[in-house]
Amino acid sequence: MLDKATDGGVLRLLRALALRGGLSRPVKATTTELSHQLGVSQQSVSLWMRKAASDGLIGFEPAGRTRTVRLTEDGVDLLRREYLTYRTIFEDQSSEMVFDGKLVTGIGEGSYYIGLDGYKDQLEKVLGFEPRFGTLNLQIKPEDKAMKACLLEFPGFTIEGFEMEDRSFGEGTCYKAEIAGIACGVMIPSRSHYSDVLEVVSHECLRKALKINDGDTVQLKVFLS
Amino acid sequence: MLDKATDGGVLRLLRALALRGGLSRPVKATTTELSHQLGVSQQSVSLWMRKAASDGLIGFEPAGRTRTVRLTEDGVDLLRREYLTYRTIFEDQSSEMVFDGKLVTGIGEGSYYIGLDGYKDQLEKVLGFEPRFGTLNLQIKPEDKAMKACLLEFPGFTIEGFEMEDRSFGEGTCYKAEIAGIACGVMIPSRSHYSDVLEVVSHECLRKALKINDGDTVQLKVFLS
């Protein structure tokens, strides 16, 4: 749902509102007026507005006889994510992203998934080592979620989904990474874009090697290419 | 045409290619691979690629058995324009844009247009003074064309088009501005987004007041709100 909002009109609407100052305060904006600016019909703007509102990207506030509009936190985040992508293109020529991750105990499924040959074989081929000892679950800081979203714009290595015993396992993207100099990989399932947990695999037991426990924070360096 | 390219898939494609380094060198990119990354079908990526190519935004270069892709200058410009818009939203809190403009002699139509009551009345209402003495045509620097495109994302004041004597005069947007402290206005017709000439109107004869002639450069300050 929120993904779909990224394309087309809603995004252009958010941008127009942001340029009017909608990031920090409610702004006056009629559909007719915006339709002129955006070069579309009034009806389309009306549609986009309702869609943006129902997706929680903008909020209305009554103001006298007319209403005002302002972007919600989610709306601002969406725009900031776009901004970070472009900034990466034109400014950051770095080849890595660094996340501070807090070690958390996952639902335990990570290790099961990775153990499946369907994933394991592909990961080994990509990473150059056999992923073992389940996954390390790193919870990233809220302010880094936009950076994670930006990471997903990089190609990485596609890990194909597969079917097994009537269950289907979705596809995802894998990136090479390292923690404290130890080579590892980050697997991001395609269907969990909004999670704040990164699943890290390695060829050795990172908990032991780094002597870390739940709640500890480690620095994860993700390679973009 | 080029405007249409801004929406939807082609833009996402250009971004993906740019993140792979397509700004500065040819990159390998198959439609299947990109379709995974972008979450759409291979067919759609294929379509977007052909569209981007026919719009002159990307170019192909044969490379062995497969081909490589790189962004053209126009393609990079398109992305840079997007980038500048977002940067304005999040970084530049300034309320004005400054253009260095070279005084050129227009095709003489500007003054005729402005003289038409259909435009004149609207401009006077917006600017607070009666526009006189035709328009001053300022040619902006090539590197500022992206900034001009960014300017158009700001609401400004819509000037309606109208019909007269079987001719139709298109709508445009007017922004308040000043040159050397003299209040003026910039009128940008909706149908000429890619022109590098700004049409400036004022209540006095700017050529006389500023003692300027063709070829001279003046600084134009455009107010965004």
Next chain:
DNA sequence: ATTACTATAGTGCGAGTAA
């Protein structure tokens, strides 16, 4: 003036498939 409904025309997407 404003927003939003309905109906219809148009565009985009992807499954299937050929080359």
Next chain:
DNA sequence: TTTACTCGCACTATAGTAA
């Protein structure tokens, strides 16, 4: 493998209009 064709479905935009 790769790219790109056809075609059917669904979504989107707009005109007309009501509230």
